[in-house]
Amino acid sequence: MTAAPVLRLDGVSLQYGQGSTSVTALSGIDLEIRRGELVAVMGASGSGKSSLLTVAGGLVRPTSGEVIVDGQWLSSLKPGQLAALRRRHLGFVFQDFNLVPALTAIENVSLPLELDGWKTSKAHRAARDALSTVELAEQADRFPDDLSGGQQQRVAIARAVVGGRSLILADEPTGALDSTTGEVVLRMLRGRVDHGAAAILVTHDARHAAWADRIVFIRDGRIVDESAYRGVETMVGRHA
Amino acid sequence: MxxxxxxxxxxxxxxxxxxxxxxxxxxxxxxxxxxxxxxxxxxxxxxxxxxxxxxxxxxxxxxxxxxxxxxxxxxxxxxxxRPVIREGATRDELAIKLALAVTIPGLDITALIQTQRSATLGALQDLTRLKRTDDRGDLAWELVLESMIFQLEAESRWLDHVEGRLTRIRDGRDPDPGDAAHPRPAERPASESTEAAR
Structure with a gap:
């Protein structure tokens, strides 16, 4: 039996403004993502990539259509319930890391759990586990300023998955990193997905999108194409 | 080599x-x-x-x-x-195909670019999967593989660039260089048209 999708977008449209000044950001988007799946979203600037992420994350309500996260219809949730769902099910990773500078790595990671009512000791245990998964357990007590850009982004990934959250929404997470460091971050993100999370990766970089199982192309707010991993590995030398 | x-x-x-x-x-x-x-x-x-x-x-x-x-x-x-010098004009099939395609009326260039982009991305996914699942630690092999990955990335970026240029021309934000280089018969100077008619 196929597992239920972690995220489902059903005919999602989003318009900003009204009347003659309205702008269509998304139009009739249908998308499903399951656990263990990394989906990259590509498209030109202004195509609707980031809008898709904000709608999927419940940060903006769609003008029409439904967003369903772990079986919960976001349109049916009150603001407090929506905020709780975001804390428990969703993790965001941004290009500029968005860590709290006055908190250590472990405090940054445990913050969403503590906001959700977890006891500090329990939240810190979970945070330390999450930092271990991105190979940063030894930097747990460092402040963001004492970490490299790549390390800060790995802390952000740990924060996105801590407490068993199921869906990571990453907006250009490698945009501020050099090529090699970006790849380390992608490896970590991919690792979390392979261990049961689901993720959307918004990127303009084809080499980074290629880490995904599926690549969705957006133009003018519509999905215009999709490229899936074909399951046939290209022969490159005798190792293949 | x-x-x-x-x-x-x-x-x-x-x-x-x-x-x-x-x-x-x-x-x-x-x-x-x-x-x-x-x-x-x-x-x-x-x-x-x-x-x-x-x-x-x-x-x-x-x-x-x-x-x-x-x-x-x-x-x-x-x-x-010594550095490797890549000499001469391109013989890349994709570049030549797209160069020709934009001059042929009736072709959906946007669809053509998207079809190619999807194929390029598919190949890129294959190579990336190969790279991330191989744990033999063969640096020589990885470097050659990465070279192929970067070439595909460059191809994808070039496709984005072509699409962007064509979009700007279509929207009238950039002039169409094709108009000057290949004027349509009706737009040709009279002397040239006369010459061609002989």
Whole structure:
């Protein structure tokens, strides 16, 4: 039996403004993502990539259509319930890391759990586990300023998955990193997905999108194409 | 690159029999350039003719041991340390195809670009999967693989660029260079039209 999708977008449209000044950001988007799946979203600037992420994350309500996260219809949730769902099910990773500078790595990671009512000791245990998964357990007590850009982004990934959250929404997470460091971050993100999370990766970089199982192309707010991993590995030398 | 220079570079590390040389070349290039043994011996014959290798003192009565000469060592060093110059106009099929396609009326160039982008991304996904699932730690192989990945990335970026340019031209934000380079018959200067009609 196929597992239920972690995220489902059903005919999602989003318009900003009204009347003659309205702008269509998304139009009739249908998308499903399951656990263990990394989906990259590509498209030109202004195509609707980031809008898709904000709608999927419940940060903006769609003008029409439904967003369903772990079986919960976001349109049916009150603001407090929506905020709780975001804390428990969703993790965001941004290009500029968005860590709290006055908190250590472990405090940054445990913050969403503590906001959700977890006891500090329990939240810190979970945070330390999450930092271990991105190979940063030894930097747990460092402040963001004492970490490299790549390390800060790995802390952000740990924060996105801590407490068993199921869906990571990453907006250009490698945009501020050099090529090699970006790849380390992608490896970590991919690792979390392979261990049961689901993720959307918004990127303009084809080499980074290629880490995904599926690549969705957006133009003018519509999905215009999709490229899936074909399951046939290209022969490159005798190792293949 | 020629096999000749590759084999010479391997021989600069020490004498080898033909089969050994082939194995060593393939090992050092991650198996990404498999060689035919006949090709190896033909190349060695030519290198010997040109004074870049010579037959060494072999302990094997059947096989010939090859060793590099001083001139061969110089040639190998020159090749390794000189930049690779890619000369001449492109013969890349995709570039030529798109260049032609934009001049042919009625073709949906946007769809053509998207179809190609999807195929390029698919190939990129294959190679990336190969890279991230391989744990043999073969640096030579990984470098060649990464070179292919970066070339596909460049192709994808170029497709984005082409699409962006065509969009700007379509929207009238950029002039259409094709209008000046290939004026339609009705827009040709009268003298040219007269000339063409003769």
């Amino acid at each position: 020629s096999v000749r220079q590759g084999l010479l570079s391997v021989l600069s590390l020490g004498p080898n029999y033909g089969y050994q040389l082939r194995s060593e070349f393939e090992r050092r290039t991650g198996g990404t350039w498999p060689l035919n043994i006949g090709q190896v011996y033909t190349t060695l014959d030519r290198l010997e003719r040109d004074g870049l290798v010579r037959r060494g003192a072999s302990t094997d009565e059947v096989q010939v041991l090859y060793e590099i000469t001083a001139a061969g060592r110089d040639a190998a060093h020159t090749w390794l340390t």
